[in-house]
Amino acid sequence: MPLPSIDDLLKKQGEVLSETQEKYTEKIEEIRLKEKEEETKEEASSLGDSYINLTGFPIAPETLKLLPKELADTNKMVSFFHGGGETRIGALDPKNEKVKEIAYQIGERQHSNIRIYKISIQSLKNALKLYAALPTIKEIKKGVEIKSEDIEKFRREIKSFTDLAEKIKGVSTTNLVTFIVAGAVESKVSDIHIEAEENDVKIRYRIDGILQDVASVPKENWKQIISRIKLLSSLKLNITTRPQDGRFTINIDNEKTDVRVSTIPTAYGESVVMRLLRSEAAGLDFEKLGFRGASYEEMKRQIERPNGMIITTGPTGSGKTTTLYSILTKLNRPGVKIITLEDPIEYRLEGINQSQIDHSKEYSFAKGLKSILRQDPDIVMVGEIRDLETAETAIQAALTGHLLLSTIHTNSAAGAIPRFLSMGVKPFLLAPALNAIIAQRLIRKICPECKKEYQPSTEELNRVKDILSQIPEDNKDRPDLTNLKFYKGAGCVACAEMGYKGRVGIYEIFVINKEVEQVILSAEISEYKMQEIAVKNGMITMAQDGLLKALDGITTIEEVFRVAE
Secondary structure, eight states, X not given: OOOOOHXXXXXXXXXXXXXXXXXXXXXXXHHHHHHHHHHHHHHHHHHTOEEOOOTTOOOOHHHHTTSOHHHHXXXXXXXXXXXXXXXXXXXXXXXXHHHHHHHHHHHHHHTOEEEEEEXXXXXXXXXXXXXXXXXXXXXXXXXXXXXXXXXXXXXXXXXXXXXXXXXXXXXXXXXXXXXXXXXXXXXXXXXXXXXXXXXXXXXXXXXXXXXXXXXXXXXXXXXXHHHHHHHHTTOOTTOOSSOEEEEEEEEEXXXXXXXXXXXXXXXXXXXXXXXXXXXXXXXXXXXXXXXXXXXXHHHHHHHTSXXXXXXXXXXXXXXXXXXXHHHHHHHOOTTOOEEEEESSOOSOOTTSEEEEOBGGGTBOHHHHHHXXXXXXXXXXXXXXXXXXXXXXXXXXXXXXXXXXXXXXXXXXXXXXXXXXXXXXXXXXXXXXXXXXXXXXXXXXXXXXXXEEEEOOOHHXXXXXXXXXXXXXXXXXXXXOTTSOOEEEEOOOGXXXXXXXXXXXXXXXXXXXXXXXXXXXXXXXXXXXXXXXXXXXXXXXXXXXXXXXXXXXXXXXXXXXXXXXX
């Protein structure tokens, strides 16, 4: 066998040296990565964060898919474990607000508790490489997702507020907000109140206009609850000393409910109110609003007039917007162009052009209304008349061939006219523009499951007769005062022992006739004088309308007096 040449020996030596150099470099890199990993671990410990090394960690594809690659890449985070009611997230910065928001959204969707760990850059790189084997994943949508089967489960398990309170106590913090919202949707709640108190956190629902205590949760859960709500509604987590407003969406299958969120600082933390605005037009039936008898016939005549103003009035939460939407739904037909200007859009109505004001872009009611009138509408709805400019533009629209619907804040129909004049509206313009003013309130209906006849006290009966006797004898709505029957709810599971379920409107409709126009023009105006003329012309007052509904077995005497007197 021939001896190797000098060249062969030098080549072999070079290969050995190269291999040694590679091993040396690899060893140095391994030591460097270990040092970096140790630094990350120490940093996590100093910040109070949980830590994990994901190098070599077996991440299941289904777990990785919980977080789209784009979000993982952008926010330097990854989902590495999911099971046993818990989802674990690794992130370079576990305290980053965006990271926490995305993590809590995953927890909301998966109905699992969330734990966020601090990881090193190398752990992140290794995890991100695993996405190459996965199909494209859609980005997470913001909002609360509630499955229809969750609602069905809620119906089976929750029969009363006592059941709800017990269930809330046992729900994980991650799922608590979802459960509170799901309970509100199922219970037809209009507002959710979450209030930090000295020793606990109180949860209350407003049902049929009445606030009801639902549950209390430990004070130590407060920070996670408020953080979850703020993240959902895009509010700043670090602002706790001044009010904030935001919104998010609840998705139940294909139905959406918008939630307006308001927070204010209080002595023991913050108070949160979430108003639920169901965006579908369900329930907007003019026939079911609660107009009855002569008032119903009068309303049908008024809304079919081609021009003029119909104004609804009442305090916040009295159903004014629902009344206007129901009128629009009835008038919405081919050949009619309807445009609305709202703040915000509360219901989506097919076939109607809806516009939302934006104060940040100087798109106000007044400016928006002027623009709308250049769109050749037949019917215009303005969410609220608050100032002289909007009032004058609305009146001009009513006088130039448009039917204009709007709201104003007064306590009675008669009070709307003095309110317009106090804004600075000229009487000679207001008088011919006004068609009718509807004052309204919402009263609770007797629960049909536990409704029973009862005998009111002598004092109550005399008070009822005194009010109803003021209805003229020739008015077909006047009842037989010698044969009065009344009802109430005994309380049952269906109505949470309240005796009431659902609400209906009570109304007074002030029709503007020639006599009223003359009074407006005379400038001798007061709410008392307007009320006197309206009653003389046959207006059924809200109290009378409510008591007539009590005689129909729809509501109770107590409820009418609570709301209308």
